[in-house]
Every structure is written in C-alpha cells, then in structure tokens.
Amino acid sequence: KNEVEQSPQNLTAQEGEFITINCSYSVGISALHWLQQHPGGGIVSLFMLSSGKKKHGRLIATINIQEKHSSLHITASHPRDSAVYICAVSLNTDKLIFGTGTRLQVFP
Amino acid sequence: SQTIHQWPATLVQPVGSPLSLECTVEGTSNPNLYWYRQAAGRGLQLLFYSVGIGQISSEVPQNLSASRPQDRQFILSSKKLLLSDSGFYLCAWSGQLNQPQHFGDGTRLSIL
Numbered sequence: 001k002n003e004v005e006q007s008p009q010n011l012t013a014q015e016g017e018f019i020t021i022n023c024s025y026s027v028g029i030s031a032l033h034w035l036q037q038h039p040g041g042g043i044v045s046l047f048m049l050s051s052g053k054k055k056h057g058r059l060i061a062t063i064n065i066q067e068k069h070s071s072l073h074i075t076a077s078h079p080r081d082s083a084v085y086i087c088a089v090s091l092n093t094d095k096l097i098f099g100t101g102t103r104l105q106v107f108p
Numbered sequence: 109s110q111t112i113h114q115w116p117a118t119l120v121q122p123v124g125s126p127l128s129l130e131c132t133v134e135g136t137s138n139p140n141l142y143w144y145r146q147a148a149g150r151g152l153q154l155l156f157y158s159v160g161i162g163q164i165s166s167e168v169p170q171n172l173s174a175s176r177p178q179d180r181q182f183i184l185s186s187k188k189l190l191l192s193d194s195g196f197y198l199c200a201w202s203g204q205l206n207q208p209q210h211f212g213d214g215t216r217l218s219i220l
Contacts, residue, residue, distance in 0.1 A: 033208065041146075041196050043211040086152070094140050094202055095167070096209065100151040 006099035019074040023087030035086040110135035114212030127186040131199030139201040141182040146196040194219045
C-alpha cells in the first residue's frame with residue numbers, strides 16, 4: 001500500500017462544476033503539499049499546509065490531521081484548470097512522498 | 109526573485125551513452141536541492157537531495173549520480189545510460205525545512 005493515496009485517478013468535469021480531489025496518507029507528517037503539473041510537465045506548488053484550510057483564488061485546500069486526509073477543491077472550474085494534481089507529504093525532513101496524481105480534464 | 113533553470117528540456121540518448129543534466133538556482137543562497145524522476149504513468153520519486161556544496165544523499169540505488177560543485181548548481185549524471193533511465197527528470201529547490209519546493213520545467217529523457 002502506498003503511503004499517499006489519491007482519488008480519483010481521473011476526473012472529468014464540465015466548466016463551472018465544483019471539483020474535489022482527495023488525498024489520504026498513512027504516516028505522521030509535518031506538512032502536506034498540493035502540486036499542479038501541466039501537460040508540458042512543469043510543476044507548480046499550490047499549497048503547503050499542516051492544519052486547517054487555505055484558499056487561493058478558486059482553489060481551497062483542507063486537511064484533517066486526525067483522519068490523515070486532505071482535500072483540494074476547485075470552485076467554478078475552467079478548462080485551464082485541466083492538469084494533474086499531485087498530493088505529497090513531508091515527514092520531519094524536506095523529503096517529499098508523492099501520490100500518483102489525479103488527472104483532471106475540464107471541458108467547456 | 110528566485111528562479112530555477114533546468115536544461116535541456118528534451119534529450120534523446122542511445123543506451124550506454126553518458127548523461128549530464130544541469131540545474132541552477134538564482135536569487136537565493138544555500139538552497140536545499142533535489143532531483144526527482146517521473147517514470148511514464150508513475151508518481152514522482154526522489155533520487156537525490158543536497159543541503160550544501162558537496163553534500164549529496166541518494167534515496168534509491170540506481171545508475172545515476174549527482175554532484176553539487178557550487179552552492180546553486182546541481183548536476184545529475186550517468187556514465188552509461190540504461191533503457192530504464194528514460195523518464196521525466198525534475199530539479200527543485202527549497203529555502204528552509206518545511207518550506208514549499210519550487211520546481212524547474214523538467215527534462216524529458218528518452219533512451220533508444
């Protein structure tokens with residue numbers, strides 16, 4: 001069993017839909033990261049959080065430390081949100097353990 | 109502002125040939141540096157990380173090596189490439205412990 005599990009693996013949505021991507025982990029962590037990988041391969045860090053909730057524009061990330069679970073929400077989704085979203089956790093070091101990603105496609 | 113440069117963007121190499129991928133960071137000093145590989149259809153895997161010049165930690169046994177000859181330069185090398193070395197290689201940096209990592213644009217390596 002992977003230490004970081006994401007669901008769903010693939011997700012399609014119509015423009016404007018509310019999207020949720022889930023991440024569960026099985027180890028004690030110091031922080032959880034949400035990353036976005038565009039078709040060209042480049043990766044952008046979206047959020048790093050260790051408790052509660054963070055919001056940036058239409059993106060919201062939440063984490064429940066007791067349940068070892070995090071969610072990434074996208075409100076009013078848009079085709080430009082199409083990408084692979086990756087959950088990663090860091091232990092008490094800078095080394096990250098990655099999930100396998102969720103491929104999101106948003107259609108107009 | 110800090111920037112990270114990684115090159116080349118794509119590379120096609122024959123089996124048995126050497127490899128050198130370079131990554132440089134600007135606008136910060138003493139960064140933590142990382143090399144990751146993403147094999148086709150799989151998640152990112154940490155290959156090497158470095159907390160300072162000449163300090164390299166290897167995460168998985170493999171055909172690759174890394175070096176950090178200068179504070180903001182991180183090089184991924186191989187003396188003889190294998191077919192299994194194909195993949196997408198990403199360099200990243202972070203400032204301090206538990207800070208976000210910032211990724212380069214990646215190198216897509218194909219071995220023929």
